[in-house]
Amino acid sequence: MRTGVALGALALLASYLVVRSKSAQVERENPPRGKFVEVDGIRLHYLERGSGPVLVLLHGNGVFANDFEYSGLMTQLSERYRVIAFDRPGYGYSERPRSTLWTPDAQARLLHRALQGIGVDSAIVLGHSWGTMVALAMGLQVPDFVRGLVLLSGYYYPTLRLDVPLAAQPAIPIIGDVMRYTVSPLVSRMLWPLVCKHMFAPLQVSERFRRMPPWMALRPGQLRASAAEAALMVPAAMSLSKRLDQLRVPVQIISGTQDKVVKPASHSERLHKDIQGHGQSSELHLQPGVGHMVHYAHPEQVVVAIDAIAAQVGEPVAIRSEQADALARASESGV
Template sequence: MDYQAFRDRQKTIDLDGIIDVPLNVAYTDIGKGEPLLLLHGIPTWSYLFHEVIAPLAENYRVIAPDMIGYGYSDRRDRFDRSIEVQADVIERLLAELDIKSSHFIAHDIGGGVAMILADRTPKLVRSMVLSNSVAYDSWPVDEMLALGHPRNARMEPEQMKQLLEKAFEFGLSRPERLTDEFRDGIMAPYLEPEGIVSLVRNAASLNTNHTTPLTGRLSRMSQPTLMLWGVDDRWQPYSTAEQLVRDMPNASLHAIENCSHWVPQDAPDEFANTTLEFLIGLE
């Protein structure tokens, strides 16, 4: 799906109770059935899932929000963008949508958000598919640490474009998957002045202290969990997935060969099909 069609389909909702004013969240909500919540990472937005939403929505209600500070959700300089607060927002969003339990499909820092909620509110998280997720002290990566310096809030759009193009090229094993459609769509929110500032703030919020406390509690996360991992990833290595499977009581691992970090774009068919097989196996 092209960028403009994806944007036109997004809905918006105002969520109060997080900070002193309502926060606006942009999200996709299509399909019927059990809810699936898709959580992106940094420096992406829900458009990362643009090729997998439709096949998933054939059997499930798919909800794909832009986390606050990302994409076209609230980007003001008025809130903490840490994964702890992102978890608060997701919990509040699901409550507003009257969803008491959901499957979580999460990538990168979205996986950290999912694990926080699996630990904090176990009944909310029916199962998890964690794709090249942050965990332990595996993050933030050097590129995001550098991006988070406050001076980068003054970066020109062309500078940000060059930085992001390198990141998306580096994180794909299949060069043909770096299409013009994907590149233009995934970067679009961050080539605007407000988006540049917001992405820098997002990078500055990354803190390994928000996942290391979960390490000793992974053995209590009993939700069925699939590690869906691109094996070529040099940011969140395959060894992280192997360690998570050892530490979590109900976890399994599916390796995707010739695939790096941006798994939903690098291998969309295998991502969607393997996710569906996993979910159908839970029925």
């Protein structure tokens, strides 16, 4: 008995040392490359590229803002938009205090204040996977700020999720804390190839996605955020779906027909019908033979959807004013 306990304790200690070493190493090799903004005492990290109308990108569960760089979206979009991609609370290099229940609504409020803090007065908002719920929440909360939504592979209705009980375990107080500093990251690293295969199926895992360092996603803090959001999926979707009749911004919805993570018929297709049923603007784009990671499979289709929203809502007032001022200055100088 005592021998077993001692061996178990030694195994946990060894796991802890490995996890701490791997986490420190991956952070040294991948330091923050963006900017920081502090809101309500919470420090958020974000990437910013380009100029023009503001486009905000919100990543899904398990990854971080760099996902949009790896997919190639940020490079393409920064040619004509001011693209801002946040590490959502608890991911990448953003903080996630345990004193707050980080529902989509809570995250939307925080990110809206963060955007105001860096001088943004309106934006098109894109979300992928779990990030679509934060994007929807922002569209519901501040429709005068959100000019339109682009939703990729989203989970919008409270459907059965058999993966939640296992995925949520690292968020359990005390037991989960021990797990995510010892066993959970090591097990997750072994399962990483299978998880990636599942997300991209039926396509092969993109070579661009392989640039993502697994241990950045498997650090204890990010595992807690991922687990907490897995536990929140169903109640969050339940809350948001009840308010869809209040949505007043145009929406572009994109989903892969072969998505094995979130079934398009139960979510993207249903959302499109519900939004149209409430008399609002929605367009649905189903990508044949594509899985959950649509922004890797067809980034150009995502760009087309964003451009469609931008064309529909026109130039932001601030940009029109800047252009008018520039023309006036040019006229005064005789140019």
